[in-house]
Amino acid sequence: MVSVPGIPDEEFIRGNRPMTKQEVRILTLVKAAIADGDIIIDIGAGTGSLSIEAALMASRGKVLAIEREVTGVELIKANAEKFSVENITPILGAAPEAMENLPTADVVLIGGSGGRLADIVSCSDKLLKPGGRLVINAVTVETLHNALQLTRSMPGYRVEACGVQVNRIHFAGSSSMFQAQNPVYIIACQKGDKE
Amino acid sequence: MVSVPGIPDEEFIRGNRPMTKQEVRILTLVKAAIADGDIIIDIGAGTGSLSIEAALMASRGKVLAIEREVTGVELIKANAEKFSVENITPILGAAPEAMENLPTADVVLIGGSGGRLADIVSCSDKLLKPGGRLVINAVTVETLHNALQLTRSMPGYRVEACGVQVNRIHFAGSSSMFQAQNPVYIIACQKGDKE
Amino acid sequence: MVSVPGIPDEEFIRGNRPMTKQEVRILTLVKAAIADGDIIIDIGAGTGSLSIEAALMASRGKVLAIEREVTGVELIKANAEKFSVENITPILGAAPEAMENLPTADVVLIGGSGGRLADIVSCSDKLLKPGGRLVINAVTVETLHNALQLTRSMPGYRVEACGVQVNRIHFAGSSSMFQAQNPVYIIACQKGDKE
Amino acid sequence: MVSVPGIPDEEFIRGNRPMTKQEVRILTLVKAAIADGDIIIDIGAGTGSLSIEAALMASRGKVLAIEREVTGVELIKANAEKFSVENITPILGAAPEAMENLPTADVVLIGGSGGRLADIVSCSDKLLKPGGRLVINAVTVETLHNALQLTRSMPGYRVEACGVQVNRIHFAGSSSMFQAQNPVYIIACQKGDKE
Numbered sequence: 001m002v003s004v005p006g007i008p009d010e011e012f013i014r015g016n017r018p019m020t021k022q023e024v025r026i027l028t029l030v031k032a033a034i035a036d037g038d039i040i041i042d043i044g045a046g047t048g049s050l051s052i053e054a055a056l057m058a059s060r061g062k063v064l065a066i067e068r069e070v071t072g073v074e075l076i077k078a079n080a081e082k083f084s085v086e087n088i089t090p091i092l093g094a095a096p097e098a099m100e101n102l103p104t105a106d107v108v109l110i111g112g113s114g115g116r117l118a119d120i121v122s123c124s125d126k127l128l129k130p131g132g133r134l135v136i137n138a139v140t141v142e143t144l145h146n147a148l149q150l151t152r153s154m155p156g157y158r159v160e161a162c163g164v165q166v167n168r169i170h171f172a173g174s175s176s177m178f179q180a181q182n183p184v185y186i187i188a189c190q191k192g193d194k195e
Numbered sequence: 196m197v198s199v200p201g202i203p204d205e206e207f208i209r210g211n212r213p214m215t216k217q218e219v220r221i222l223t224l225v226k227a228a229i230a231d232g233d234i235i236i237d238i239g240a241g242t243g244s245l246s247i248e249a250a251l252m253a254s255r256g257k258v259l260a261i262e263r264e265v266t267g268v269e270l271i272k273a274n275a276e277k278f279s280v281e282n283i284t285p286i287l288g289a290a291p292e293a294m295e296n297l298p299t300a301d302v303v304l305i306g307g308s309g310g311r312l313a314d315i316v317s318c319s320d321k322l323l324k325p326g327g328r329l330v331i332n333a334v335t336v337e338t339l340h341n342a343l344q345l346t347r348s349m350p351g352y353r354v355e356a357c358g359v360q361v362n363r364i365h366f367a368g369s370s371s372m373f374q375a376q377n378p379v380y381i382i383a384c385q386k387g388d389k390e
Numbered sequence: 391m392v393s394v395p396g397i398p399d400e401e402f403i404r405g406n407r408p409m410t411k412q413e414v415r416i417l418t419l420v421k422a423a424i425a426d427g428d429i430i431i432d433i434g435a436g437t438g439s440l441s442i443e444a445a446l447m448a449s450r451g452k453v454l455a456i457e458r459e460v461t462g463v464e465l466i467k468a469n470a471e472k473f474s475v476e477n478i479t480p481i482l483g484a485a486p487e488a489m490e491n492l493p494t495a496d497v498v499l500i501g502g503s504g505g506r507l508a509d510i511v512s513c514s515d516k517l518l519k520p521g522g523r524l525v526i527n528a529v530t531v532e533t534l535h536n537a538l539q540l541t542r543s544m545p546g547y548r549v550e551a552c553g554v555q556v557n558r559i560h561f562a563g564s565s566s567m568f569q570a571q572n573p574v575y576i577i578a579c580q581k582g583d584k585e
Numbered sequence: 586m587v588s589v590p591g592i593p594d595e596e597f598i599r600g601n602r603p604m605t606k607q608e609v610r611i612l613t614l615v616k617a618a619i620a621d622g623d624i625i626i627d628i629g630a631g632t633g634s635l636s637i638e639a640a641l642m643a644s645r646g647k648v649l650a651i652e653r654e655v656t657g658v659e660l661i662k663a664n665a666e667k668f669s670v671e672n673i674t675p676i677l678g679a680a681p682e683a684m685e686n687l688p689t690a691d692v693v694l695i696g697g698s699g700g701r702l703a704d705i706v707s708c709s710d711k712l713l714k715p716g717g718r719l720v721i722n723a724v725t726v727e728t729l730h731n732a733l734q735l736t737r738s739m740p741g742y743r744v745e746a747c748g749v750q751v752n753r754i755h756f757a758g759s760s761s762m763f764q765a766q767n768p769v770y771i772i773a774c775q776k777g778d779k780e
Binding site for chain 1: 201295309310334335337360364369370371372373374375376377378
């Protein structure tokens with residue numbers, strides 16, 4: 001078993017990119033059941049916040065972080081350096097094309113799909129080892145719906161899903177204000193053990 | 196029975212002030228059971244969005260809109276003009292002092308209390324007619340807690356409360372994104388019929 | 391303009407059927423912009439709670455309440471009697487077949503579709519007058535997704551949508567517990583004014 | 586660093602007791618920053634679900650699980666046996682009295698306070714080592730409010746808080762229904778490093 005670092009959001013270098021918030025990162029990684037030594041593919045890695053924590057959890061494993069924006073890849077590198085993480089390989093490109101030639105994986109995380117979710121899920125299925133985990137984060141109705149349709153129709157996969165809405169409490173003087181974060185849906189799938 | 200206008204948020208003139216959003220406005224006004232002819236006191240009226248809809252509902256009644264910022268009073272006036280509402284009287288001042296000399300009321304709405312909630316609730320109780328309604332909107336833990344403590348301890352009042360969290364669906368191209376709004380708690384109280 | 395009654399949930403006769411809760415009923419009806427005199431078609435009327443409040447709002451109009459279960463139709467009749475509402479006609483049957491021979495309508499409410507949403511929306515479009523409103527309540531990912539797809543692709547319709555999650559505050563002794571209700575998505579559409 | 590097990594809810598033996606759900610358990614434990622070897626005090630341990638996962642995380646440490654109901658203590662023992670966890674000591678009794686004679690701790694978790702929150706927080710402060718973590722789960726307005734008041738006034742503590750609302754997606758045939766869980770507020774505090 002390996003730990004979830006739970007790094008606070010503000011410690012990541014993020015430019016002006018959207019970033020998966022701490023609570024959702026934590027739940028995504030625990031539902032991905034990351035083990036030390038795991039090979040993890042992070043698709044739509046963005047700032048790399050999820051990749052960094054995954055790499056810390058799988059310290060003897062490796063994270064392949066696919067990101068289609070150059071500024072994203074730079075943020076991943078900057079964060080990897082800041083947190084002294086050496087087992088991340090940023091890959092500039094768009095999935096599923098950028099997934100070609102990748103090794104088989106224990107975990108695939110999908111944070112962004114650029115409208116190619118069906119191809120990416122199909123490609124992830126091919127790369128996933130038996131017993132491997134596929135975890136999709138959805139922030140749109142379409143991704144939520146399509147992720148459920150696609151994964152529930154894959155033979156041998158066990159699928160569970162939940163929506164998480166976090167309200168941070170913001171202290172302003174003696175007041176404690178409820179401050180909403182956008183809800184994120186987490187679709188967590190486990191591939192069957194037999195080929 | 197009178198209608199709830201349900202004016203869209205973007206139709207109000209609001210400057211850069213925070214504003215109660217449409218869904219919360221609607222629920223607040225229906226829970227206040229506003230009837231035509233009602234005298235309504237709106238405390239912490241802000242942009243006047245709640246006051247405007249209340250005034251439209253109680254067209255033969257009157258809304259007294261207490262607001263401590265001059266810019267707020269100006270927004271209330273501008274919105275009253277825009278929606279051709281003549282039965283609103285903006286009152287520049289802070290409650291509870293600004294509640295002195297007000298007539299007895301059918302409804303008191305509390306949207307902001309400036310840390311004086313206990314005095315305002317006590318003063319509202321004195322102004323409310325038998326059977327009158329007191330509805331408090333809370334966006335902080337302290338206001339929620341104190342509103343419940345204060346109102347539940349007032350003899351003869353029936354109190355109910357709920358929290359409302361709205362996620363607007365934002366259309367961006369073919370995507371429909373979940374977009375969180377801060378939760379608001381609505382504490383709705385009805386004074387007993389007997390003096 | 392007409393009022394939203396906002397009847398408390400416990401006042402409806404409901405047997406053991408699920409029922410749209412008060413806050414969602416209120417928002418649905420206000421977003422449907424029901425006016426007195428309106429012809430309203432309520433599809434999947436269930437206990438009739440939405441139909442009853444719509445009928446009270448449109449007192450000189452009429453509500454046609456389609457419900458495919460006999461027990462549902464009986465609940466609608468029982469509630470109509472309890473609230474002395476005479477302008478509701480319960481129709482036993484499944485939409486869209488049960489929508490044949492209905493008059494043109496100002497408002498169509500869809501609370502349940504039995505897997506026939508596309509046909510029901512298409513049929514609703516034919517029945518709706520110019521400027522008419524179509525409001526869909528969704529409690530599943532599929533209905534939310536399909537309702538957005540279908541309505542956003544209908545020429546001349548303006549579509550907005552939001553999710554509403556209510557947490558009732560339950561008083562137990564001196565404690566005030568947060569008590570979740572299932573979220574409901576409201577898809578509100580307005581047909582263009584021109585044919 | 587140590588892992589968060591993330592045991593599914595249905596694997597715990599729970600009788601008919603309420604239980605902290607998986608997602609909230611995970612976030613509570615990560616925010617408590619449990620390290621292997623930690624001494625952890627779990628107050629209001631209930632079924633022991635939080636204690637079990639904490640004990641697995643701190644395998645060379647120890648969890649002291651205070652629970653005032655005999656049936657609760659029996660559930661903790663049954664779950665400890667089921668998950669082969671040997672580093673939990675259930676303590677039958679009510680806090681703060683049951684906290685007497687306990688060793689100093691790295692982490693105190695408060696899941697239930699029986700109306701004695703102020704005394705329990707004060708007692709936790711005395712037991713916590715410098716740098717130790719105090720994490721309170723609140724399901725009522727009063728606990729949320731009081732936890733914030735108490736912890737924010739303790740010199741040298743850093744306090745953060747958030748509310749978490751999870752909607753599980755329930756698969757019924759081809760439908761995916763949103764199914765609400767009650768929101769839980771997590772107040773996470775870290776004691777200053779210096780005595």
